[in-house]
Amino acid sequence: MADTPKIEISRRGFLKGAGITAATGVIESANAFARDAKGALHGAQTIGPDAQPIKLHINGHELAVSVEPRYTLAETLRDNLGLTGTKVVCDRGSCSACTVWIDKVPALACMTLAVDAVGREITTIEGLSHGDTMHSVQVAFVKHDAMQCGFCTPGMVMSCAALLERNPNPKLDDVKHAVSGNLCRCGTYPKVFAATLDVAQQRAQASGLVNLDTGTEA
Amino acid sequence: MTPETFLLEEQQAAAAQEKPQEPKRTENFVFGIPQNGLQQKQREVPVDEPPPLPANSELTYIGKPTQRYDGPAKALGKAKYTADVQLPGMLYARMVDAKIPHGRIVAIDTTEAEKLPGIRAVHVIEHVYGIAELRDPKQEPPSRYPTIRYVGQPIAGVAAVSQQIADDAAKLVKVQYDAIPFVVDRSAARADDAPMVFPGPADAAGSAGGGGGPTDVPQKGNVHGPKRRLIGNMDKGFADADVVVESEYFTQVQTHSALETHGFVVDWKPDEVTIYASTQGTASVRDEFADVFKLPKSKVRVITEYMGGGFGAKFGAGNEGVVAANLSRKANAPVKLMLDRRQEHIVSNRPDSHQKLKMGAKSDGTLTAIQLTSYGTAGVGTGAGTAGPATNLYKCPNLLTEEYDVFINAGPGAAFRAPGHPQGCFAFEQAIDELAVKLKMDPLALREKIDESPARKAERQLILERTNWRNRKPDGSDTGPIKRGMGIAQSVWYRFIDMDSSCEVRVSRDGSVELMSAVQDLGGGTKTILAQVVAEEFGIPPAMVVIRIGDTRFPIGPNSGGSVTAGSITPAVRNAAYQVKQKLFTAVAPSLGTTADNLVVQNGRVVFRNDPSKTYSLKQVAAKLPTNEISARATRVPEYSKARLTYGGVDYVELAVDTETGRVHVEKVFGAHDCGRPINPTGVISQINGGMLQGISYALFEQRIMDRNAGYMLNANLENYKILGAREVPEIEVVLVENYIAQSSTDAAGIGESAGIITLAAAIGNAFYNATGVRMRRIPMTPAGVLTALGKVQEEVQA
Structure with a gap:
């Protein structure tokens, strides 16, 4: 990751016409710089609009990157850090293709400013697996063919894996709810459901838990 | 391709099969x-065809549920789509598009955009591809800029060191318009006094994936057509009927909404232009870039390793591809240009329809007459016909179809998964x-x-x-x-069969097997089926076959439109695999102490026909090759x-x-x-x-x-x-x-x-x-x- 080429952002004038909204955005997002490790606020600091160095905690590594305050986490992951597994589809929070985990909770990277992710623990699709050793949800997606073009797949996997973290024994409706924001144009949903329920069942069997669906002991 | 006329007109492929003297x-x-x-x-x-395959129940890998070849890469997020391509020094681009539905461009001022730090190139387009064009261009006053006919029509592109700067610059391009009255409503556009989208008759060609309408039909106002087809006698058909139904149906415009938007990364170099394309046809992209830029095809390379959905809309260079190439040439750097989501919704669609159906039948159900009149809008394109199902689903002695395209000031229609059929079926099957x-x-x-x-x-x-x-x-x-x-x-x-379906299969002395073709995998699983076909021939699991596709440096592949891919490319793949297997057997038979015709693949092993106790793995057999590798290349042969x-x-x-x-x-x-x-x-x-x-x-x-x-x-x-x-x-x-x-x-x-x-x-x-x-x-x-x-x-x- 350290040798990922970074793009130099040259200094530029503040856009005329960008107006109050953009300026306010900069000030608000700059608040993130004043958070301590626990996320507590210690007053505002104004930065930007030029690129500033920040450090992001991604997939267990601390990565240095230079971003303008307006950069989204999705743009920063993809364009600046080369982590292109996170996809941008709608770029406005309506499709969940860019789903990552922030402090273990699914979040939309296109709706999160990079500066607001400082001090948070970010997990992307690249960090869900251990190298080429797939996470059990990824294994199940392959087994059930829960993908076609694959563009929604990273976001789907992140949503389903997060569901199983918070609910180890989900029902079909729980899976539908967990991916209700994840749009897929190829129509892989039925197999996404099957894959996720399969992982839950296998985990329950492996841990000797009672399967609540069937009432039988695995 | 003209699905509507499929059963009525001669297929081109039939002519290709007339070749005499071919030994059979x-x-x-x-x-x-x-x-x-x-x-x-x-x-x-043909004599060199492989032996016939038995039914799937008798095969090992073909016909068996098989894990997607690139499933792990997609699940891991490692699959690199065009949107993910990053090249050293690559610039990011944004299209500038029209903000009015109809008008002439008076002036375009790019100076503010060019002044923005980080901007590397600006390109103003001179020709819009993929929309209908006037039969007589002189019907419009000459201008250095194309006439604007819909909101979202491409005008220019800007390239910068970051996407954010490109987005900023795109907003700084000032376009001055001279507005013309417009119409965006299909029924309003049919009126005699409706604003004219084109000042005279205009036609649109289809893409490599189909779509497009007829070019030899009349046009009155915005109404282009009809494309008319009559079989039998309608009066007789309805006279013969015991019951008649008459009905009207309406369908809407649907956008493709592929998750990966249309886009390209173009790296223009003097010796070769390399194009990463989110496309359904590497061949179609290569053809159009060569055509637009007057380049020999040998200097145009198109790569599509993964693509995030097309559904019919992604063929050829597109306006965004042409702009990306011009920006790359001007900036002397690779340029990535992906449409944004709004532009994706405008670049293509499934046309709408207003269909009138009249059908007659005997009391036992026998159809006596089918009459369909359809009006549909493909915006500034054509191809809204819906007669496919009515013409081809059931036999009927008396059939009349009349299909009209209605121009409106909206984005162009394009091929979209079974062009015309969802609309036609909605009406006809009801x-x-x-x-x-x-x-x-x-x-x-x-x-x-x-x-x-x-x-x-x-x-x-x-x-x-x-x-x-x-x-x-x-x-x-x-x-x-x-x-x-x-x-x-x-x-x-x-x-439909695309005869431009070729591949190469290669076996190395270590027993590894590779397949190469320019054909692309849209997500339908083309890589997987190619691996299965090769695997069946060699008796090795599909996962052991390396599939390299989506690159025009490999033998040409079919454009994936109209469900042509599997039917077109898999015979070429099997033939190449069969031929290289025969070459392998011929090369190694002497060192195995037998002849090539005594070797056969059975249950994953190479076996002597006359002595089933003598069996070898593919690896053992390949190790006896006198050269490091052997290969065979095959092209689709005509239908049998x-x-x-x-x-x-x-x-x-x-x-x-x-x-x-x-x-x-x-x-x-x-x-x-x-x-x-x-x-x-x-x-x-x-x-x-x-x-x-x-x-x-x-x-x-x-x-x-x-x-x-x-x-x-x-x-x-x-x-x-x-x-x-x-x-x-x-x-x-x-x-x-x-x-x-x-x-x-x-x-x-x-x-x-x-x-x-x-x-x-x-x-x-x-x-x-x-x-x-x-x-x-x-x-x-x-x-x-x-x-x-x-x-x-x-x-x-x-x-």
Whole structure:
């Protein structure tokens, strides 16, 4: 990751016409710089609009990157850090293709400013697996063919894996709810459901838990 | 390709088969449908064709559920799509597009944009590709800029060191327009005094994926057509009829909404232009770049390793590809240009339709006359015809179809998964049910009477055996506010073959096997089926075959439109694999102490025919190669017979209509489909699931909404353009019907079109009628539309 080429952002004038909204955005997002490790606020600091160095905690590594305050986490992951597994589809929070985990909770990277992710623990699709050793949800997606073009797949996997973290024994409706924001144009949903329920069942069997669906002991 | 005329006109491929003197041999092929009893079919085939394949039940890898070849790469997020490509020094670009629906550009000022730090290139376009063009360009005053005919029409592109700077710069390009009156409403555009989208007759060509309308038809105002076809005598047809139904149907504009937008990364270098493309046809992209930039094809390389959905809209260079190439040339750096989501909604669509159907039948159901008139708009393009199902689903002695395109000031239509058929089927297959009601026949039984397709016969039988059809209640008999119903609809699609389907198979001395072809995998699973076909020939698991595709440095591959891919490329792959296997056997036989014709692959081993105790692994055999590698290249050979074939499917829907809220809940879908010899049932079923869900989405949710006063698309995004999500997914069951056709060395066929997208809106309409006794003549079936149809609210004024 350290040798990922970074793009130099040259200094530029503040856009005329960008107006109050953009300026306010900069000030608000700059608040993130004043958070301590626990996320507590210690007053505002104004930065930007030029690129500033920040450090992001991604997939267990601390990565240095230079971003303008307006950069989204999705743009920063993809364009600046080369982590292109996170996809941008709608770029406005309506499709969940860019789903990552922030402090273990699914979040939309296109709706999160990079500066607001400082001090948070970010997990992307690249960090869900251990190298080429797939996470059990990824294994199940392959087994059930829960993908076609694959563009929604990273976001789907992140949503389903997060569901199983918070609910180890989900029902079909729980899976539908967990991916209700994840749009897929190829129509892989039925197999996404099957894959996720399969992982839950296998985990329950492996841990000797009672399967609540069937009432039988695995 | 012209699906509408498929059964009526000569196929070009037939001519190619007339080559005399080609040595042939006679072979017996498995033929027919297992459910109906398999038969043998004798064919004359070229002498160097591989031996016929037996039925799937006798094969090891072909026909067996197989894990997606690139599944792990996609699940891990490692698959690199065009949108993910990053090259050293790469710039990011943004298209600048028109903000008015109709007008002439007076001036374009790019100076502010060029002053922005980080900007590297600006390009103003001189020609718009992919829309209709005037037959006589002199009907418009000359201008250095193209006339603007729709909001979102490409005007320029900017490239910068970051996407953010490119986005900023795009907003700084100032365009001064001279506005012209416009029209964005299909019915308004048909009026004599409507603003003219084009000042004279204009035509649009289709893409490598189809679409496009006729070019030899009259045009009056904005109305282009008709494309007219008459068989038999309509007066006689209706005179012969015991019952006649007349009905009208309306469908909406649907946008492709592929998750990866259209886009390119172009690296223009003097010795070679390298193009990463989100495309359905590397060959089509190469052809168009070579054509537009006057380059030899040998200097144009197109790469599509992964692509995030196309559904018919992604062929050729596109305006964005041409702009990216110009920016790359000007900036002397690679340029990535992906459309944004708004632009994706405008760049292409499935045209809408207003269809009038009149059909006659004898009292036993025999069709005597079919008359279809359709008006549809493909915006500034053509290709809104809907006559495919009415022409090709059932035989009828008297047929008249008249298809009109209506120009409006909106983005161009394009091929979209079974062009014309979802619209046509929505009307035609509901009209068949209307006939059944009038004839007091069961709708399935009526189809049994009029449908000659043996595959669909087997598929209807599956519907009878595996669904609740036999328990279907009388129409509109539910008494509560929630009314349930079931319905069916049938599809037809055409066996198209792209002869530009080539590949190379290579075996190395270490026993490794590679396949190379420029063909691309859209997500339908092309890589997987190619691996299976090679694996079957060598007796090794598909995962051990390395598949390298999506690069024009490899032998040319077919453009993936119209379900051509599997049927076109897999025979070439099998032939190449078979030939290299024969070469291998010939090369190693002496060192094994035998002859090549005594070697055969059985149960994953190379075996002596005359002594089955002598067996070797492929690795052991390859180790005896005198050279480091051997390879064979093969190209698609013509079809074994001139038979013009179709594929199809029968889909069954159970749904509930909430007559108080107007919501339609599709609860269960069962589909039986045929696509020749299925190579990977897993992938075929995934595609059919997807077609069905797209069909439900088309029937219930999707609709482009134009602002009639301002002329732009109001919902060019994914929050207001609603596509089906997880919560709307019904229970789905798919059964594949094997259909051996003895046409090629694999008998494979694509499934992209005949996968449920054609039938679902019609099946939902028929089920809605069974539930409520009310016919839905308009999609999408929104709550407002349903309540209107049920007479619970006053009719809206609609196009």
